Amino acid sequence: MKVELARAQKLLDQRYPDPDEAIKLLDPLLKRESKHWLVYYFLGIAQMQKSNFEKAIGYFEKSIGEHDQNSQTYLLVARCYYELQDFENAERFGKAAVQLNQELLDAWMFMGQLYWDQALLNKAIQCYTIANKLDPKNYLIAYNIGQIYADQGDYKKALELYDITLQMEPKLIDAGIKKAQIYQSIGEYEQAEVAIEKVLELDSENLLALSVLSLLYRAMGRYSEAIALNERLLDRYPNDGNVRVNYALCLLETGQYDEAEKNYRRALKDTPETQQSLSNYLMGIHYNPKRTKEEIFEAHSLWDQYYAPEERPGRPVPANKDKEKKLRVGFISGGFKKHPVGWMITSALEKLPKDEIATYIYTTDTYHDSLTKRIREASAKWTSVVGYSDEVVAQIIKDDEIDILVELSGHSSGNRLKTVALEPAPITIKWVGGLFNTSGLKSMDYLLTDAKESPEGEAPFYTEKLVRMPDDYVCYTLPNYDIDVAEAPVTQNGHITFGCFNNPTKINTELLSKWAEVLKQVPDSRLFLKSKQYDTELVRERIIQHLEECGIEEDRIIFEGYSLHNDLLECYNKIDIALDPWPYSGGLTTIEALWMGVPVITNSGPTFAGRHSTSHLTNAGFPEWVTDNWEDYIQKAVSLAGDVDQLSKLRAELRERLLSSPVCDAKRFARNLADAFRKMWLQRVQGYEKNLSEGEWQDHIWVSQKKKEPETQAESLQNGKQNKALKKGIYVNKSLVKFKDTPSEVVEAIVNTPGLKYAEPLSVAIPESELFRLRNIFEEHEYGLPSVFQLNENSVVVDIGGNVGSFSLYARQWNPECQIHSFEPNPQVFPLLAHNMKDLDNISITQVALSDQNGEINLFQHPRNTGQSSTTVHMKGGHEVTVRMQKSGEALAEKGINKIDVLKIDTEGAEVSILKGMKDLLINTGFIMLEYHSEADRREIDAILSGFSVYASGVSVPCEVGTIKYINNRILNK
Structure with a gap:
């Protein structure tokens, strides 16, 4: 037997294993009366090598039954279950392996991968951390941990691990590529290019690295280089669908529609598993003026042909089918931020009746900003599904017992249509977000629209049943920065300026010809085009060339590239009339133009994508700017351009008219949306009652008109209409003197805090971009104290990250006699802090960056938002200054502070180092409020504050992941 076992082992261990020959040697041994466990063990390995995992498990279990207590055997069983996607048993046997041998590196590595695949990321990191202790020089462990941090959105930690x-392994190309991808995703293009060039120094023809470089060129607007590189790659790899998708995207964005479509179709043929090639194709054909709506509808049927499960999954059946029950409505998207999705849904979600609807958010993106904060606060549950497989996401939705799942990405990048195709909820609905037409999915029951987007007769061009809202299908969320509407520019410069701030992919030669006709009929007029792509010469030249062919000189065309959103809105003050593109119309851009006092002329397109402006303009009260033919389009633009008095009048009243329209009426929209959800649910329940099959129970829905309910003053402020109130001098005085080194405009805000014992009106000098923080602090009481705290003249409050002093001023209204110490390092902000505190007793201010060490540190300053700076997060477009750094414990000791009643920390990512620097003082700290910037930071904070209990937590403002409040247990136990 020993001879046969040795020969079998050699066959299985050789460079090219021969499991069949090994089985021939081992099978006869099974007939012997006395069998060694190694016979079963080697047969298990042989079957495993043949991918017969169930047979392999049988043999391994017999080996264990023959007293095999080899930890490797248990690990092999775990691997077999893993291959069979039986994660529960894989975990069971994996745990058994490490219990038998806690130093078995392969087992800890396997468990890390197992948890990672199930999106149990914290457990995965724990396993890899143990593996790292066993083998500190194993570069793959560091690489895997880096990938997990990247999945969590903790890019700083990910970059450190890479x-x-x-x-440890300079030649690991994958790590270099991952670095480049992270730098690109956060807009650090130069760093990304450096990282990818280092990879190419190791392997100049690495396909993945070159593909990443082509995407980087595109992101940087270097389309000529991106196209040339992709063409070179396609010469070498003509059947690589991923390369061809990248190439097609560049062609599309430079207006080469036919060639783009041709390459998308080829990519789909060559690499059908690449879903994004089809989604990109479906979006792309809406830009092409040659495509008919019949062709476009037929193309959407391809999605189910390629990607729907072969057998339709059974939907979960809710245990509670009460028609009036509180509905659990899930929303899945990567757009819960300052993105068209965020701008169009946030105020509506905030106003949904909480007694009827519980909102569950599933985010596929790691970015957080002020809209993220609002959406998260409006939700019953917030779940990040970044990095999760479609199957895992579907199971999470099922476990949450969602009644209605709302998809908010459509065919745009990063969508989760495959999750929707798994039908994890009783009802699925398509709403805003990559919503340019039908989804094409049979698993999508409804599509939320309105009578202008989807007029009578259009239902045959949708695979879903249409839910038509009585007004607009979206509700605009107002920006939280106040931007004045200037006079019509024609009154200052003497000529009309037309404009379009849409993606230039929407601008085709047919449209340019019509615009040229408008410009010809309005002498000396200009055309102002703004979008990030206009930073690219290739894009500009395409437009200049065609307009010149139409008789329009280049000097009449104005281009402007990328701007921050508030700057983009400001640019509407440079145009008199907006010209909507065709056949893919503007959406958010149209509403923003109206918000800034600019009329918009539109020609309705043939599909949903072409009727966004038709819906928004009609529902805002301006149907006269909508047409369905080019003759009227040109005439309307020329006529409006000829009436300067009318343009001036519109400029003064458009914002108010938009505000008072259904487009901005969040309360009305939310009521209608709740009714729409209820009508869908009733159809679903009736389907259960009648035992109807999928596809039989749904029908079109018309949501009835609701009478507009008046808003209270508080609701008006909450909706963002404070902008209007501010201008009346109720809240803001814009005549405040400018501060020398502060680039943002500084205003004086008069604030009050009703309900606090010592509340009194306060004057705060603050950058306009930071006004929203005052509402959060003084109106929404985001820094409210638990009732257990009663501050007195001996109480000590420490404000780290004092900014302009908003929190310190709020704290003073708890008790004006308490001692307040504020620390702020930013040299642009500190003068405002000093100004706001100059006449107040019991407040000390110090200009220093607190940390866990002494010295100097670079402070990254936001390019426009004076109030935002960080020692840990590089802010693209901003600049660095060197500031003094001091260990937090030492700085507080210098102030004579040996106990703290309330500690607030908001330092854009430095919170962990600050807590470490004052660790000895934390035992004498009662209440802590801080913001954390990654889940990894949250874990470290929890570890440092192990003697505290969490009082409350929630989402925070831009760049943060969340806020959390801790009470020292010694306080709780008093």
Whole structure:
């Protein structure tokens, strides 16, 4: 037997294993009366090598039954269950392996991968951390941990781990590529290019690295280089669908529609598993003026042909089918931020009746900003599904017992249509977000629209049943920065300026010809085009060339590239009339133009994508600017341009008219949306009652008109209409003197805090971009104290990250006699802090960056928002200054502080180092409020504050992941 076992082992261990020959040697041994466990063990390995995992498990279990207590055997069983997607048993046997041998590196590595695949990321990191202790020089461990941090959106930690990986193994190309991808995703294009060039120094023809470089060129607007590189790659790899998708995207964005479509179709043929090639194709054909709506509808049927499950999954059946029950409505998207999705849904979600609807958010993106904060606060549950497989996401939705799942990405990048195709909820609905037409999915029951987007007769061009809202199908969320509407520019410069701030992919030669006709009929007029793509010469030249062919000189065309959103809105003050593109119309851009006092002329397109402006303009009260033919389009633009008095009048009243329309009426929209959800639910329940099959129970829905309910003053402020109130001098005085080194405009805000014992009106000098923070602090009481705290003249409040002093002023209204110490390092902000505190007793201010060490540190300053700076987060477009850094415990000791009643920390990512620097003082700290910037930071904070209990937590403002409040247990136990 020993001879046969040795020969079998050699066959299985050789460079090219021969499991069949090994089985021939081992099978006869099974007939012997005395069998060694190694016979079963080697047969298990042989079957495993043949991918017969169930047979392999049988043999391994017999080996264990023959007293095999080898930890490797248990690990092999775990691997077999893993291959069979039986994660529960894989975990069971994996745990058994490490219990038998806690130093079995392969087992800890396997468990890390197992948890990672199930999106149990914290457990995965724990396993990899143990593996790292067993083998500190194993670069793959560092690499895997880096990938998990990247999945969590903790890019700083991910980059650190990739650097460690490359220090141990400089030739690991994948780590270099991952670095480049992270830098690109956060807009650090130069760093990304450096990282990818280092990879190419190791392997100049690496396909993945070159593909990433082509995407980087595109992101940087270097389309000529991106196209040339992709063409070179396609010469070498003509059947690579991923390369061809990248190439097609560049062609589309430079207006080469036919060639783009041709390449998308080829990519779909060559690499059908690449879903994005089809989604990109479906979006792309809406830009092409040659495509008919019949062709476009037929193309959407391809999605189910390629990607729907072969057998339709059974939908979960809710245990509670009460028609009037509180509905659980899930929303899945990567757009819960300052993005068209965020701008169009946030105020509506905030106003949904909480007694009827519980909102569950599933975010596929790691970015957080002020809209993220509002959406998260409006939700019953917030779940990040970044990095999760479609199957895992579907199971999460099922476990949450969602009644209605709302998809908010459509065919745009990063969508989760495959999750929807798994039908994890009783009802699925398509709403805003990549919503340019039908989804094409049979698993999508409804599509939320309105009578202008989807007029009578259009239902045959949708695979879903249409839910038509009585007004607009979206509700605009107003920006939280106040931007004045200027006079019509024609009154200042003497000529009309037409404009379009849409993506230039929407601008085709047919449209340019019509615009040229408008410009010809309005002498000396200009055309102002603004979008980030206009930073690219290739895009500009395409437009200049065609307009010149139409008789329009280049000097009449104005281009402007990327701007921050508030700057983009300001640019509407440079145009008199907006010209909507065709056949893919503007959406958010149209509403923003109206918000800034600019009329918009539109020609309705043939599909949903072409009727966004038709809906928004009609529901805002301006149907006279909508037409369905080019003759009227040109005439309306020329006529409006000829009436300067009318343009001036519109400029003064458009914002108010928009505000008072259904487009901005969040309360009305939310009521109608809740009714729409209820009508869908009633159809679903009736389907259960009648035992109807999928596809039989749904029908079109018309949501009835609701009478507009008046808003209270508080609701008006909450909706963002404070902008209007501010201008009346109720809240803001714009005549405040400018501060020398502060680039943002500084205003004086008069604030009050009703309900606090010592509340009194306060004057705060603050950058306009930071006004929203005052509402959060003084109106929404985001820094409210638990009732257990009663501050007195001996109480000590420490404000780290004091900014302009908003929190310190709020704290003073708890008790004006308490001692307040504020620390702020930003040299642009500190003068405002000093100004706001100059006449107040019991408040000390110090200009220093607190940390866990002494010295100097670079402070990254936001390019426009004076109030935002960080020692840990590089802010693209901003600049660095060197500031003094001091260990937090030492700085507080210098102030004579040996106990703290209330500690607030908001330092854009430095919170962990600050807590470490004052660790000895934390035992004498009663209440802590801080913001954390990654889940990894949250874990470290919880570890440092192990003697505290969490009082409350929630989402925070831009760049943060969340806020959390801790009470020292010694306080709780008093």
